[in-house]
Amino acid sequence: MIATESLSKRFPRVTALDRLSVDIGPGVTGLVGANGAGKSTLIKILLGLSPATEGRAEVLGLDVASEGAAIRERVGYMPEHDCLPPDVSATEFVVHMARMSGLPPAAARERTADTLRHVGLYEERYRPIGGYSTGMKQRVKLAQALVHDPRLVFLDEPTNGLDPVGRDEMLGLIRRVHTDFGISVLVTSHLLGELERTCDHVVVIDGGKLLRSSSTTDFTQTTTTLAVEVTDTDEHPDGTRALREALHARGVTVEAGSGLPGAGHILLLTAQGEETYDLVRDVVADLGLGLVRMEQRRHHISEVFTEDEQRKEAAVHGS
Numbered sequence: 381m382i383a384t385e386s387l388s389k390r391f392p393r394v395t396a397l398d399r400l401s402v403d404i405g406p407g408v409t410g411l412v413g414a415n416g417a418g419k420s421t422l423i424k425i426l427l428g429l430s431p432a433t434e435g436r437a438e439v440l441g442l443d444v445a446s447e448g449a450a451i452r453e454r455v456g457y458m459p460e461h462d463c464l465p466p467d468v469s470a471t472e473f474v475v476h477m478a479r480m481s482g483l484p485p486a487a488a489r490e491r492t493a494d495t496l497r498h499v500g501l502y503e504e505r506y507r508p509i510g511g512y513s514t515g516m517k518q519r520v521k522l523a524q525a526l527v528h529d530p531r532l533v534f535l536d537e538p539t540n541g542l543d544p545v546g547r548d549e550m551l552g553l554i555r556r557v558h559t560d561f562g563i564s565v566l567v568t569s570h571l572l573g574e575l576e577r578t579c580d581h582v583v584v585i586d587g588g589k590l591l592r593s594s595s596t597t598d599f600t601q602t603t604t605t606l607a608v609e610v611t612d613t614d615e616h617p618d619g620t621r622a623l624r625e626a627l628h629a630r631g632v633t634v635e636a637g638s639g640l641p642g643a644g645h646i647l648l649l650t651a652q653g654e655e656t657y658d659l660v661r662d663v664v665a666d667l668g669l670g671l672v673r674m675e676q677r678r679h680h681i682s683e684v685f686t687e688d689e690q691r692k693e694a695a696v697h698g699s
């Protein structure tokens with residue numbers, strides 16, 4: 381869907397993109413980075429609205445430097461900042477945008493009604509936008525990006541300014557843009573956590589450079605660490621300790637657990653494939669304990685990001 385090769389954008393005092401090479405396939409992709417990381421700059425280059433200083437990029441196989449108009453016909457764009465006229469209704473505005481994209485009047489009206497219904501704005505569609513809440517305005521911006529039935533949409537910080545409920549609703553809506561209509565999505569955010577639930581793929585940029593590009597499941601890949609929690613019994617008033625000792629006797633290394641400073645009632649151990657599961661289950665049964673849970677520990681994207689940040693900090697401070 382999108383490919384960039386050594387893409388750079390230099391402003392007189394700042395390098396917004398620095399030799400960025402990335403490939404983005406179909407589905408929902410999150411573009412994550414702190415404020416000023418270069419997300420909006422990349423989107424503007426990909427839409428052919430702003431020329432790159434160096435390098436090249438293609439969107440849907442079209443060259444951003446020479447085929448910007450063709451790209452904008454096929455790609456929807458939801459800008460970051462409020463850009464809506466206050467005096468017109470959502471219907472008037474979205475019909476206007478549909479007409480600008482080349483739809484004939486009847487089709488524009490029909491698509492507008494469908495799209496506004498999809499984003500949950502049907503009831504309020506004839507009221508002037510000036511009286512809308514932030515969440516409603518974000519939905520109008522999303523509707524105008526979708527109205528011409530693009531193959532791909534760029535959504536720049538669509539959850540900005542929303543409360544937690546509004547964020548969740550918007551993220552659900554974004555997911556459905558792909559599942560219901562098959563439209564691929566590139567969505568930017570400075571909040572990593574929200575993209576973990578919404579995106580198939582995550583691209584992290586920082587200071588205009590690519591930090592990481594991988595599928596969300598790779599980011600959150602399960603480790604081989606097993607977390608086990610058991611109940612206590614009369615025979616074993618500290619069930620966790622009993623389990624730890626019994627596992628230790630069978631050669632299983634327990635990394636943390638009851639009896640260790642700072643550890644709770646969870647045992648963490650390294651799984652060596654299926655056998656470890658079976659062994660833990662058998663040992664728990666032999667001891668007569670109740671198994672509360674046994675699960676693989678997962679990494680969250682934020683942990684990965686924090687590790688990257690920490691490495692960067694360490695490099696900056698030379699430690």
Ligand SMILES: Nc1ncnc2c1ncn2[C@@H]1O[C@H](COP(=O)(O)OP(=O)(O)OP(=O)(O)O)[C@@H](O)[C@H]1O
Pocket residue numbers: 391392394395396413414415416417418419420421422537
């Ligand atoms: N037209 C411009 N002239 C000069 N500098 C610019 C211009 N546009 C962006 N920049 C700078 O380029 C860098 C990247 O900006 P960009 O807007 O792409 O970041 P971003 O990741 O989208 O962050 P935000 O979410 O805060 O917009 C920033 O340092 C910004 O100040």
